[in-house]
Amino acid sequence: MGSGFHCQILVGPDEICEAQRSVAIEEVRRFQSRAREAIEKFRLALREGGPVTPTEVGAWSFVHAWWKRGAPDAFAAADLLFGQPDEIRWRPLLGEEPETLVSRFIDWWRVGDEDDTATRSNPDLPGQKIVVCGETTSGGEPVGRSSKLLRIAIALAILPLLGIR
Amino acid sequence: MGAELICHICKGPEEISAELRAAAIEEVRRFQELATTALGHFELLGGDGDPDAETEALACEYVRTWRKHGPPELLAAAVEFYGEPDQENWRALVGEAPETLVSRFLGWWRSCSVRDTAARTDPDMPGQKIVVCGETTSGTEPEGEGFGHMKVATATGMLTPLGIR
Numbered sequence: 001m002g003s004g005f006h007c008q009i010l011v012g013p014d015e016i017c018e019a020q021r022s023v024a025i026e027e028v029r030r031f032q033s034r035a036r037e038a039i040e041k042f043r044l045a046l047r048e049g050g051p052v053t054p055t056e057v058g059a060w061s062f063v064h065a066w067w068k069r070g071a072p073d074a075f076a077a078a079d080l081l082f083g084q085p086d087e088i089r090w091r092p093l094l095g096e097e098p099e100t101l102v103s104r105f106i107d108w109w110r111v112g113d114e115d116d117t118a119t120r121s122n123p124d125l126p127g128q129k130i131v132v133c134g135e136t137t138s139g140g141e142p143v144g145r146s147s148k149l150l151r152i153a154i155a156l157a158i159l160p161l162l163g164i165r
Numbered sequence: 166m167g168a169e170l171i172c173h174i175c176k177g178p179e180e181i182s183a184e185l186r187a188a189a190i191e192e193v194r195r196f197q198e199l200a201t202t203a204l205g206h207f208e209l210l211g212g213d214g215d216p217d218a219e220t221e222a223l224a225c226e227y228v229r230t231w232r233k234h235g236p237p238e239l240l241a242a243a244v245e246f247y248g249e250p251d252q253e254n255w256r257a258l259v260g261e262a263p264e265t266l267v268s269r270f271l272g273w274w275r276s277c278s279v280r281d282t283a284a285r286t287d288p289d290m291p292g293q294k295i296v297v298c299g300e301t302t303s304g305t306e307p308e309g310e311g312f313g314h315m316k317v318a319t320a321t322g323m324l325t326p327l328g329i330r
Contacts, residue, residue, distance in 0.1 A: 004280035
């Protein structure tokens with residue numbers, strides 16, 4: 001990642017409806033449940049002394065497949081952005097209720113008044129807007145609040161459910 | 166004042182046809198003719214020369230009308246971004262041929278490969294792209310190359326004929 005202006009450019013609805021919000025919450029709930037299982041499997045498989053019990057051996061197969069073929073689709077973005085399943089690394093994805101995570105993201109999307117965010121209406125599609133978030137960095141990843149919110153939303157795979165591309 | 170993302174967000178065709186390019190050149194030519202006239206009048210009143218009475222009266226009337234009603238519509242953006250007509254400040258707008266200004270802008274628009282610029286294809290309209298240029302500043306105007314291209318393009322009126330909004 002070179003130095004310069006690092007940003008995400010998104011297109012989506014001005015207003016996110018209640019139905020979309022509910023679907024996203026449900027998806028996050030499912031993600032969190034499966035993610036906790038994945039974290040536990042990684043923990044069991046990688047514990048000191050290696051896998052011994054049948055449960056640990058099963059967990060090792062899961063981890064081995066993850067390393068060999070890549071993360072399952074549901075976790076691909078989380079793996080890419082937050083690393084392999086781990087309680088601390090994945091805390092931003094699991095540490096809060098689905099409702100809280102989704103609502104915080106939608107509030108940001110609606111208002112977009114953070115310092116690292118700029119928005120405009122989509123000139124071709126009334127009711128849609130373009131949102132840009134990012135910052136000028138000297139090579140590192142953007143650390144602004146919006147960039148963090150967006151990373152979480154991408155990892156949770158909720159953007160398409162909210163109509164955001 | 167904290168750091169803030171200041172940027173242009175615009176949409177337009179990925180490929181600019183020869184017809185659109187020609188129309189943009191024509192628009193910049195019109196702009197430059199009007200700008201040159203304005204520069205001449207403003208310079209005359211502020212300079213050390215000894216214009217004849219008729220020329221001076223003409224310049225006085227021009228500037229008086231400008232101050233009363235604002236600049237001609239075609240020059241409004243130039244005044245907004247570069248201030249009142251001034252040879253030094255307006256050099257970027259009138260110092261080169263229209264063909265050069267438009268070609269330079271299109272080179273940037275096509276590649277978007279400068280540090281302060283990011284782009285993506287419009288997910289809803291194939292053939293169109295969204296371009297963002299700017300940087301995080303403490304409230305001052307961004308100085309990046311892409312932002313500069315957009316500033317000149319907006320001031321000279323070439324965006325509309327190019328189909329860029």
